[in-house]
Amino acid sequence: EVQLVESGGGLVQPGGSLRLSCVASGFTFSSYSMNWVRQAPGKGLEWVSYISSGSSTIYYADSVKGRFTISRDNAKNSLYLQMSSLRDEDTAVYYCARVLSGSYSLVPGYWGQGTLVTVSS
């Protein structure tokens, strides 16, 4: 069974930094691309970032480009999101999501339970 467990969320002041982690199990982590997707309170879903299985391809949403960095450690079955220069509008539940398969690399097929990031003074 695919399991994704996020951690690292919390309260941070505007301009601050936070590092989210996601630990994967139940599948061969090194074989799959991964995503971060977020959801502001009461709002819809917003894709944040993508990293390929070997970290050679990375994409970011324009809203976080230059401030967020996605990375992974395949030896530790872990995905990360380093967030800096945080803004109020970054307040959201952040989900780690595995792509469905190699043929559907833009489909987040499996999701973690999410971790809440609150940016507030």
Next chain:
Amino acid sequence: DIQMTQSPSSVSASVGDRVTITCRASQGISSWLAWYQQKPGKAPKLLIYAASSLQSGVPSRFSGSGSGTDFTLTISGLQPEDFATYYCQQANSFPPTFGQGTRLEIK
């Protein structure tokens, strides 16, 4: 970026009803479309990918159709556990984008 527009934004229905939700892409995306279900406080769950392929474990009362710019999600014979918010998502090109969501409520 490709914009995804869902309609309606909300719909009320009764158990046993048939409900259809539509999703329109701002440009053609072939069949690169997915549908998700989200219940309050829970993560989204993939229902359908490639416009009409049912994800493993998803009941057959869920079905999807369409290609190009216009897509539909149909739920035949609504069950109590189906009352949730549904999102479409284009999987044609980066950045992947979601519709604004359709809230399915009990009548």
